[in-house]
Amino acid sequence: MIKLYGAPGWGSAISELMLTLGGIPYQFINVEGFDKPGPQRDLLEKLNPLCQVPTLELENGEIMTETAAIGLMVLDRCPELAPPSGQPERQQFQRLLIWLVANVYPTFTFADYPERWAPEAADTLRSRCMEYRKTLYLWLENHLRADPWALGERLTLIDCYIAVMRNWGPRGEWFAANAPKFTAIADRMCEQPKLQKVLKDNGII
Template sequence: MIKVYGVPGWGSAISELMLTLADIPYQFINVDGFDSPGPQRELLEKRNPLCQVPTLELENGEIMTETAAIALMVLDRCPDLAPPVGRVERQQFQRLLVWLVANVYPTFTYADYPERWSPDAPEQLEQNCIAYRKSLYLWLDNHLKAGPWALGEQLTLIDCYLCVMRSWGPRAQWFAANTPKINAIADSVCQLPKLHKVLKDNEII
């Protein structure tokens, strides 16, 4: 069985949703506190020296990190969670999968620990990252399909990202007021009975 090293509500929640949608069994191992010295960090560091979540230990003992790579692994086992190869929607899926991790993720990397990157002006760095993140979400909302899902009629792994990301800063109230498509997609994911336990465990609903 796959072991998912993560923290409730963090990026590991995206992997949990993807695995659950694909009916891939896994064991969740909570490493809350890994970002400070201590036993949780040591536990994670043995598997991923970069100490990032999610970190997956696969059935064969191999280590898998990066949510986009995990998404591709899930698709190898459950292809129906992305548009078929050859469709225009498939290209858009690929674009958004990389776009989310390449553009949105770094705003959390720097804004969550601004003192690491800008010790002389941490507050300014945090504010700039949050403002940029909001601009990214506004752009994304304008480029999503009309619904009910990010790419139209088919539920895909992209929808897992949007559901979890809405629970992060700038928080659900901002999304409801500024990004109606993202907000509606996240609502739709939260209504899937199959995902209720994972969503509750991660305090998303």
């Protein structure tokens, strides 16, 4: 069985949703507190020197990291969680999968621990990252269909990102006021019976 090292509410929640949608069994290993020195960090660091979550230990002992890569692994086993090859939605799926981790993720890297990067201007870095992140989400809002899912009628792994990211800054109230399609997709994800346990365990519902 896959071992998923993560922390409730962190990016590992996205991979939990992906695996759950695909019906792929996994064991969740809670390493909450990994971002500070201690036994949880020591445990994670042995598998992933970057100490990032999610970190997956696959059935064959290989280590898998990065949510986009994990998503592609899930698609190898469950291709129905992306639009079929040859459809226009397939290219948009590929684009958004990489866009999210290449553009939105770095704003958390710098804003969550601004003192690491700009100790003399930590508050400024945090606020500017947040404002930039808002512009990214507004761009994404204009590229979502929400009829009923991000790319149309088919629920895809992109919807997993949306369900979790709504709980991160700038949080639900801002999304409700500025990104109605994003909000509607997240709401629908939260209604999926199959996902209830994962969503509750991660404080999303």
